[in-house]
Amino acid sequence: KRSDLTRLSEQKSKELAKISGLNNKIQTAIRQMNSSKSATTINNRQEDIFKIQMIISKIEKKVADFEAKISMKNRELHNEQRKLDAQELKEHKNRQQIQEKLQRQQTSALSNVNKTLLEHSDMINTLSKLPEKITVLFFASNPQDQGQLRLDEEVRSIKEMIRSSRHRDAVKLESCWAVRPGDILQNINEFSPTIVHFSGHGSSDDELVLMDNNSNTKLVSMQSIVQAMSVANDNLRLVFFNTCHSQNQASKVIEHVECAIGMSTSIRDDAARVFSAQFYSSLTFGLSVEKSFNQAKAALMLEGIPQEDTPILFMRDGLEAADMYIISQ
Numbered sequence: 303k304r305s306d307l308t309r310l311s312e313q314k315s316k317e318l319a320k321i322s323g324l325n326n327k328i329q330t331a332i333r334q335m336n337s338s339k340s341a342t343t344i345n346n347r348q349e350d351i352f353k354i355q356m357i358i359s360k361i362e363k364k365v366a367d368f369e370a371k372i373s374m375k376n377r378e379l380h381n382e383q384r385k386l387d388a389q390e391l392k393e394h395k396n397r398q399q400i401q402e403k404l405q406r407q408q409t410s411a412l413s414n415v416n417k418t419l420l421e422h423s424d425m426i427n428t429l430s431k432l433p434e435k436i437t438v439l440f441f442a443s444n445p446q447d448q449g450q451l452r453l454d455e456e457v458r459s460i461k462e463m464i465r466s467s468r469h470r471d472a473v474k475l476e477s478c479w480a481v482r483p484g485d486i487l488q489n490i491n492e493f494s495p496t497i498v499h500f501s502g503h504g505s506s507d508d509e510l511v512l513m514d515n516n517s518n519t520k521l522v523s524m525q526s527i528v529q530a531m532s533v534a535n536d537n538l539r540l541v542f543f544n545t546c547h548s549q550n551q552a553s554k555v556i557e558h559v560e561c562a563i564g565m566s567t568s569i570r571d572d573a574a575r576v577f578s579a580q581f582y583s584s585l586t587f588g589l590s591v592e593k594s595f596n597q598a599k600a601a602l603m604l605e606g607i608p609q610e611d612t613p614i615l616f617m618r619d620g621l622e623a624a625d626m627y628i629i630s631q
Contacts, residue, residue: 307375314368317361324354324361436628438582439495440477441486443502443512445519451571453479453501456544459579467586472629481512483522486530494535496628497542501574504545504565511545524551532558539628540591542581544574549614556618561591561626565612573609576601585628591615592623 331347331354338344440460442453457477464473478489481502490498503511508524528551531541541555543564552564563581580601584594592615599610617623 304379307372307379310368310372310375314365314372317365317368321358321361321365324358328354434630435472435474436496437474437476437493438497438499439489439493440475440499440501441481441489442477442479443481443500443510445503445511445513445517447518448503448511451502452575456501456575456578459575460582463579463583464586467583469586469588469629473582473586480517482514483512483520483526487534490530490534490538494537496537497540498531498534498538499542499544499578500548501544501578504543504547504551506547508547508550510543510548510551524554527551528554528558531555534558542578544569544578549616552614552616556616560618560621561623562616563595564614564616566614567612569609569612570607572605573602573607573612576605576607577609577613588627588629590624591626591628595623 328351331351335344335347338347438460440457442457444451444453457475461475464470464475467473476489476493476495478485500510503519505511505521509521510524510527512520512522514520531538539560541552541559541562543551543562546565546568549564549566552562555562569577577598581594581598584597585591589597595613595615599613602608602610615623617626
């Protein structure tokens, strides 16, 4: 369009130049008329002037047409420039938005990297503080007036699974049999366990079934067990109630320890054995409490024992099972 505008301007200039030349001819004719006394000459010059004026009139119309076209071209150029300016502004805003989005993504990615590095640092710090060796204190109670459980098989399975694990030398299993109420704190003080494991019977009234002096049932209330755990050794981190109807005991005891496992209903003898053996095996491979718990549930499913929803894991407020390790990886 600029080339069109240039062309029209040149054509207009040519026509204006013609008008200038014709005006010069009119001036010449007028001088001739003024200097002549011949009527014929004067008439001829008047005719010449009239013809020239007619030509000028036509040229002026052409000039007016050129000016109109030039004006239209200028408007078109102005509109196109406005469109270009608007498009350039839009593209600038788009580029700016893309750049700002990219900067936000980079900032977010950097923040995530820093968060991951911090989490790794925290985990390394946590793992570095784990003891080189832990003790699992296994309390077994099987009163003669209750249905007899194969608690010896449970201990044997746990020992075999620990012995086959990566960090087998980091776990010491101490067992206490025919447990009476007075044995609990006595053995806790003696062995300072990291994990306390209760195996045997439980009642639907949240009681733990221990033994009296005659090897018969001695019921111990939930409050008593929770109180005993609250005054246990400082390094006690997990309490495992592998007994029936023990989820309330586990939910209460986490007021004093980091985590606990209890059973939501009665649990079969074979289910208790398979679940506990796999849980300790996974822990001894250096897995987190969460993964160890989930692998133990999976072991029940693999054995075709339909009680994977019976064990319940409880964590103290503010702690995550996925971040909790008992044994260093």
